[in-house]
Amino acid sequence: MRETPAQPITAEALVLALHALHGIGDSTIQSVRRGLAIHRMQPSEVPLLSAAHLEERFGLSPKHAAIVAGDLGKALPGAVELLRRLRGCGISVLTADDAAYPQALLRTMERPPAVLYGAGSLTVLDLPMAAVLTSNGASQEARRAASDAINIAIERGCIPVTGHNRREYQEIALAARRRDVPTCYVLDRGVMTVPGVVHGEGLFAAARIWRRSDSAAADLVVSPFHPTMSAVPGSNRRRDEIVAGLAQVILVTYIREGGTMHRVVAQSAASGTPVVWTGPAPIPDFLTAHVTAAMVPEELAASSLWNDAIVSAGRNHT
Numbered sequence: 001m002r003e004t005p006a007q008p009i010t011a012e013a014l015v016l017a018l019h020a021l022h023g024i025g026d027s028t029i030q031s032v033r034r035g036l037a038i039h040r041m042q043p044s045e046v047p048l049l050s051a052a053h054l055e056e057r058f059g060l061s062p063k064h065a066a067i068v069a070g071d072l073g074k075a076l077p078g079a080v081e082l083l084r085r086l087r088g089c090g091i092s093v094l095t096a097d098d099a100a101y102p103q104a105l106l107r108t109m110e111r112p113p114a115v116l117y118g119a120g121s122l123t124v125l126d127l128p129m130a131a132v133l134t135s136n137g138a139s140q141e142a143r144r145a146a147s148d149a150i151n152i153a154i155e156r157g158c159i160p161v162t163g164h165n166r167r168e169y170q171e172i173a174l175a176a177r178r179r180d181v182p183t184c185y186v187l188d189r190g191v192m193t194v195p196g197v198v199h200g201e202g203l204f205a206a207a208r209i210w211r212r213s214d215s216a217a218a219d220l221v222v223s224p225f226h227p228t229m230s231a232v233p234g235s236n237r238r239r240d241e242i243v244a245g246l247a248q249v250i251l252v253t254y255i256r257e258g259g260t261m262h263r264v265v266a267q268s269a270a271s272g273t274p275v276v277w278t279g280p281a282p283i284p285d286f287l288t289a290h291v292t293a294a295m296v297p298e299e300l301a302a303s304s305l306w307n308d309a310i311v312s313a314g315r316n317h318t
Contacts, residue, residue: 009076010083011036012093014043015115017079019226023067026224029114031058032068033095047073082192086227089198091191092118100125104313108245108271113224113238117191121218124182128306128313130158131247133240133265134168135256141280142254143168148297149251149278150175156306159183161246163239164194164221184246187223188239189231197221236260244268248309250275257286266290274305 011033018029032046035058046068049057054065086093094101094116102125105112118125130153132146150160150172160176161184163169176183191197224242225235237260244250244264250273255261269275269290277283277294295303 017075026114120220124220128309129161138254188235190227190229192227
């Protein structure tokens with residue numbers, strides 16, 4: 001055993017410290033959180049454990065136990081300071097056992113994030129969400145079809161869940177702003193690397209589409225990445241998996257075969273999330289097995305899937 005820390009360590013600070021360790025991912029963080037509950041341990045006890053005890057109590061691999069035993073203590077002071085900054089910016093730290101953590105991710109994802117950082121109103125997670133999944137390079141016609149589809153979703157009681165840094169994502173988000181409903185944004189980087197989140201300025205100041213001062217709509221920005229992490233190769237796929245995982249309905253207008261969106265759509269369909277092709281082109285053969293239905297705007301507007309989405313959203317948060 002090691003020297004006792006000078007002050008108690010909160011569960012949030014422990015998660016932040018673990019998340020900062022190179023080579024430590026979601027499964028290790030989840031194992032530690034689960035082990036704390038099983039053994040009725042306090043977070044302050046974790047940095048006192050040897051690698052052998054970490055393997056025994058939390059089921060960590062020798063490699064991961066050595067990293068935690070060697071580096072966790074050094075990461076904790078920075079984690080405590082970062083947690084203070086996050087709280088000052090109104091950013092929440094949600095682990096999979098928190099009541100506010102979206103249960104839809106646990107149901108639909110093979111590897112749900114062990115921790116989510118959320119800036120804004122967490123009540124947005126209780127609302128039925130629709131996602132538009134579009135590969136890069138969509139034509140103007142496909143983007144217009146995507147906008148039509150999300151407008152129908154908003155009219156039928158869903159809100160958009162989307163990314164933030166592609167034109168296709170921004171067009172979806174701006175549809176929600178025009179109708180004064182919330183949007184859930186998922187980042188491909190840490191929340192503290194986006195100035196609009198840190199300073200409360202919003203993500204799309206340059207778009208010159210602002211919410212009314214009396215608006216009741218409050219957006220939510222979430223990220224599964226360490227708050228100070230920049231975007232790296234592969235983080236966009238993780239973002240898109242979470243966008244799809246949060247959605248009760250997925251709308252598709254253009255997908256490239258074999259690309260990230262193709263894999264995300266296939267995974268979503270396998271988890272039971274309805275995938276609706278909204279054109280304008282016919283469904284490509286490689287997507288046929290994953291698409292629940294194909295609908296023109298009139299059919300999409302009259303579909304019962306919006307009622308099903310609302311019911312599903314309620315079920316996922318009970």
